[in-house]
Amino acid sequence: MSEDAARQRSHYRWFTPITTRWLDNDVYGHANNVNYYAWFDTTANRYLIEHCGLDIHRGQQIGYIVHSECFYKKAVAFPDQLEGALRVNRLGNSSVEYGLAIFRQGEEAAAAHGRFTHVFVDRDSERPQAIEAELRRGLEQLLDADSHG
Template sequence: MSERRSPRSRDAYAEFQTLQTRWNDNDQFGHLYNVTYHELFDEAMNRSLGARGMLNHRSGAPIQVVVENGCTYFSEVSYPDLLQVGLRVAAMGNSSIRLEMGLFREGEDRESAQAHFVLVTVDSRTHRPTPTPADQRKALEQLTL
């Protein structure tokens, strides 16, 4: 088994997306369902990529698809918490991108959960891997520290 990750602080991330928890996100124990964490991370990632023009599959430009993800939990969050998800690009290859994210309660400096998503750039029509275009690489560089 690998060594457990430690929580990061806000300064480990380049950008933040604010998300509101919902009543139906809570399980019978009063904290968020595990799948909800993944949904929140996915929403923050898609907002960030969408703002950079990288999710328009109808444009003909290459798009990114998730090929791997994972989450480590540090402390509970629940409704009605207002959350900020920090994002950063940890690594960029020829056609792959590793995004790392941290989920923070409003006003807290230590993340409650940490996630990673590995994306592969694919042709929007064939869905075959292709090099990440220069304009998309430049847009993603805004998320590097």
């Protein structure tokens, strides 16, 4: 997917509101870059918990992030109202690559976009394992039509 396409709201399948906080701003008056990764993580994990049955406290399968990147396009700051956007770029046997973006509420072009990869592992052994059926079904709902899983 091109960078221009990755910035467009129409390329994402699920959205969640994100409220900025005063402490998100840095000395330059905009949200510090580390916040975008936290917003990405919040967006993906909210979807996994609410729509895929992921039990982060007691489930035997958990996801580890093994790769992440973010492209910053436009500064955001408190008190902006944001939306985290999510799609699935690639779905493998034990891993999933998400496409993520942060939008100002109502804007069509993302302020930032990126991706990260979860590898699902057994909580005890920390060894990769096939994505559980309920989790896979939820992830398939977000699979990008142009993806090759």
